Amino acid sequence: MSGTAERRLGAALVAPAGAALAVVALFPLVATAWLSLRHRVPVLGQDRFVGLANYRALAADARFWGALENTAYFTALAVTLELLLAVPLALALHHVSRGREALRAAVLVPWILPTVVAAKLWALLLQPDLGLVARLWPGGAAAVLARPALALHAAILVDVWKTTPFVALLLLAGLQSIPEDLARAARVDGASPLRTFRSITLPLLRPAVLLALLFRSLDAFRVFDVVFVLTGGGPGHTTEPLSLYAYKTLLRAGSFGLGAAISLVTFLCVVAIGLAWLRALGERSPREPPP
Amino acid sequence: MSPRTAWAVAVPYLAFFLLPLGWLALTSLWPDAELARPLPSHLTLANHVAALEDGGLARAVANSLLVSGATAALALALAAPAAFAIARLGVRGGRALLGVALAISMFPPIATAAPLYGALRAIRLLDTLPALILPYASFSLPLALWLLTGTFRALPAELYRAARVDGCTPLGAFRRVLLPLAAPGVATAGLLVFVFAWNELLFAVTFVTSPARRTVPVALALFGGEFRDPWVVLAAASTLATVPVIAVAVLFQRRVVAGLTAGAVKG
Numbered sequence: 001m002s003g004t005a006e007r008r009l010g011a012a013l014v015a016p017a018g019a020a021l022a023v024v025a026l027f028p029l030v031a032t033a034w035l036s037l038r039h040r041v042p043v044l045g046q047d048r049f050v051g052l053a054n055y056r057a058l059a060a061d062a063r064f065w066g067a068l069e070n071t072a073y074f075t076a077l078a079v080t081l082e083l084l085l086a087v088p089l090a091l092a093l094h095h096v097s098r099g100r101e102a103l104r105a106a107v108l109v110p111w112i113l114p115t116v117v118a119a120k121l122w123a124l125l126l127q128p129d130l131g132l133v134a135r136l137w138p139g140g141a142a143a144v145l146a147r148p149a150l151a152l153h154a155a156i157l158v159d160v161w162k163t164t165p166f167v168a169l170l171l172l173a174g175l176q177s178i179p180e181d182l183a184r185a186a187r188v189d190g191a192s193p194l195r196t197f198r199s200i201t202l203p204l205l206r207p208a209v210l211l212a213l214l215f216r217s218l219d220a221f222r223v224f225d226v227v228f229v230l231t232g233g234g235p236g237h238t239t240e241p242l243s244l245y246a247y248k249t250l251l252r253a254g255s256f257g258l259g260a261a262i263s264l265v266t267f268l269c270v271v272a273i274g275l276a277w278l279r280a281l282g283e284r285s286p287r288e289p290p291p
Numbered sequence: 292m293s294p295r296t297a298w299a300v301a302v303p304y305l306a307f308f309l310l311p312l313g314w315l316a317l318t319s320l321w322p323d324a325e326l327a328r329p330l331p332s333h334l335t336l337a338n339h340v341a342a343l344e345d346g347g348l349a350r351a352v353a354n355s356l357l358v359s360g361a362t363a364a365l366a367l368a369l370a371a372p373a374a375f376a377i378a379r380l381g382v383r384g385g386r387a388l389l390g391v392a393l394a395i396s397m398f399p400p401i402a403t404a405a406p407l408y409g410a411l412r413a414i415r416l417l418d419t420l421p422a423l424i425l426p427y428a429s430f431s432l433p434l435a436l437w438l439l440t441g442t443f444r445a446l447p448a449e450l451y452r453a454a455r456v457d458g459c460t461p462l463g464a465f466r467r468v469l470l471p472l473a474a475p476g477v478a479t480a481g482l483l484v485f486v487f488a489w490n491e492l493l494f495a496v497t498f499v500t501s502p503a504r505r506t507v508p509v510a511l512a513l514f515g516g517e518f519r520d521p522w523v524v525l526a527a528a529s530t531l532a533t534v535p536v537i538a539v540a541v542l543f544q545r546r547v548v549a550g551l552t553a554g555a556v557k558g
Contacts, residue, residue, distance in 0.1 A: 006380050006381070006461055007380060007381060009376070009380060009461050009462070010360060010377075010380030010382035011382055011383070012374045012377035012382075012383065012384075013372035013373055013375065013376035013378075013380070013382075014372075014373045014377065014382050014385065014388060016369050016372075016373070017369045017370055017372075017373035017375070017388070017432055018373070018388055019431055019465055020369055020396055020428065020431075021388075021391065021392060021429060021432055023429070024403075024407070024425060024426055024429030025395045025398060025403060025430065026391075027406070028402075028403035028404075028405075028406040028410070029398065029402055029403055030405055031405075031406030031409075032402050032403060033338075034323070035405055035406065069406070078499065085304075088300050089300070089301070089304050089558045091292055091297070091300065091457050092292070092296075092300040092301040092304070093298035093301070094292075094294070094297075094299075094300070095292040095294060095296070096294055096297040096298055096301065098294065098297075101544060101545075103301055104544050104548060105540055105541045105544040106305055106308065106309060106546060107304070107305075107307065107308065108540040108548065109308065109309070109312065109537055109540050109543055110308050110312075111487055112491065112536045112539060112540045112547065113490075113533055113537075114490040114492075114507065114508050114511070114532060114536070115490060115492065115508075116473050116492055116507075116508040116511045116512050116532075116535075117508075117511065117529045117532055117533050118512075119299040119528050120511060121311055121312070121315050121514075121529060122311070122525060123313055123315060124314075124315065124318060125314060125531075127522065130522060132311075132329070135329060145439050149520065161307070161308070161311070164304075165308070166551065167547055168458075169551060170552055172552070173552035175359050178296040179305060187428055191370070193292070196337060197460075212429065218397045222399035222400065222401065223324055223506070224400075224492065224493050225492045225493070225512075225539060227473070228492065228496075228512060233500040233523045239546075241458075241492070242399075242401075243400075243401045246401045246404075247401060247404070247493070247497070249452060250405050250497075251474075252405060252406070256405050256409075259405055263399070263401045263402040263403075263404065264402060266399045266401060266402060267398065267399055269302070270397060270399055274397055
């Protein structure tokens with residue numbers, strides 16, 4: 001079989017996967033953009049082109065701005081805490097010798113759990129009469145999830161609990177790619193462990209850190225499960241993120257055009273965040289030492 | 292950091308990660324009548340039985356196994372040949388496809404939910420299990436494609452050439468030589484896709500409405516809606532839903548860690 005024939009076979013093997021991505025992911029995205037320019041409420045039989053009216057409605061919608069703020073706050077705080085907590089954990093995972101396998105398996109557990117279970121678990125812990133927190137600290141846990149100032153932070157706590165392991169494992173992969181000789185040379189030169197960490201480990205870990213920030217901020221910005229289970233977006237709409245607002249608009253209110261507009265704004269925010277991090281990643285790479 | 296210091300750092304994390312799960316397990320064994328006591332006088336499996344019977348959890352577990360298994364099979368069937376072609380056959384646009392796949396994996400799922408809902412209704416699949424399997428397989432394709440392309444690239448290029456020289460067709464070389472050698476990578480990809488499908492909530496709660504077709508996350512998320520706060524039964528249901536993925540974490544720890552950090556190492 002000649003090279004062209006091989007290439008033709010290659011194209012035939014790639015086609016089904018490409019088609020699946022196009023039909024189920026790319027096409028719906030374009031359709032969402034189109035839908036966001038329409039006023040479509042199927043139960044009322046309404047469907048007409050309205051241009052940017054849905055977006056104008058959102059611009060004047062306090063609930064939308066609240067959802068955007070909740071999502072941004074959730075993302076910023078959760079991802080920051082996860083990164084800060086993950087650095088020592090990654091170092092510990094990197095340096096344990098006995099029981100390494102068991103430690104990694106244990107750390108993996110929160111990450112691999114369904115988010116629904118993680119959220120239910122913390123709802124149980126924070127439950128005002130019988131939860132563990134209430135038992136240990138009577139009165140202290142009184143209705144955490146019913147108080148606007150606390151409920152969103154409870155959702156952030158669940159996210160931190162569940163996702164810090166993932167960030168730590170990403171950083172661990174970065175640590176393992178740093179040559180041992182560098183740290184050893186620094187030690188020979190008389191550098192303290194802290195100095196070695198600051199001057200050698202941390203700069204070389206930068207790509208892994210940026211990558212973790214990229215993955216996690218995109219993932220946190222589309223948060224849905226945690227809030228859906230923990231608070232349902234309440235009290236009021238004080239914990240409602242964009243995904244949940246879009247979901248309720250689409251499926252509970254049956255307003256497809258407006259729901260599509262909220263979804264598309266979420267998508268555009270994710271694109272903007274992604275591009276910003278990718279740019280940061282690109283800027284760093286020329287200054288990296290060659291591998 | 293010495294190994295001893297490393298453990299000293301790790302212990303508080305272990306407590307933070309595992310104590311809540313221990314409390315969940317304890318609550319699931321707690322007799323309902325004794326909830327007001329600081330600790331139970333004895334333990335019971337009654338809550339687990341109740342969760343499986345009344346909560347419809349047994350049904351949900353069966354649904355989830357079916358959906359996750361079919362999703363993993365479909366995603367691998369689509370991704371493995373494509374990854375082989377990109378890695379070894381020099382497909383034009385192969386890199387572009389990987390780039391598009393990466394971008395798609397970052398989509399917020401909600402951004403595709405409304406048109407998918409309409410399309411599934413149009414082809415009369417709404418409220419069926421395939422309504423979940425098809426989108427899940429597509430949305431997990433990027434992960435499977437990336438992992439498997441890496442796996443096939445890591446196999447020596449001479450292997451493929453030697454198989455061709457020995458008279459294998461390109462497809463024969465893929466099926467009989469490369470695929471068996473790529474089995475660990477395929478297993479890793481299948482595992483991660485399975486876990487993704489097992490845990491997914493947004494599509495599951497959107498595209499399926501009949502209680503009999505709920506998956507585990509939906510059954511759990513909507514649990515208690517029909518009853519008076521059955522905390523102990525909810526805890527039992529959560530524990531039961533957790534056991535399979537914990538088994539995966541413990542048994543396949545190396546594989547899962549390797550898979551989820553593969554992108555980071557190459558990045």
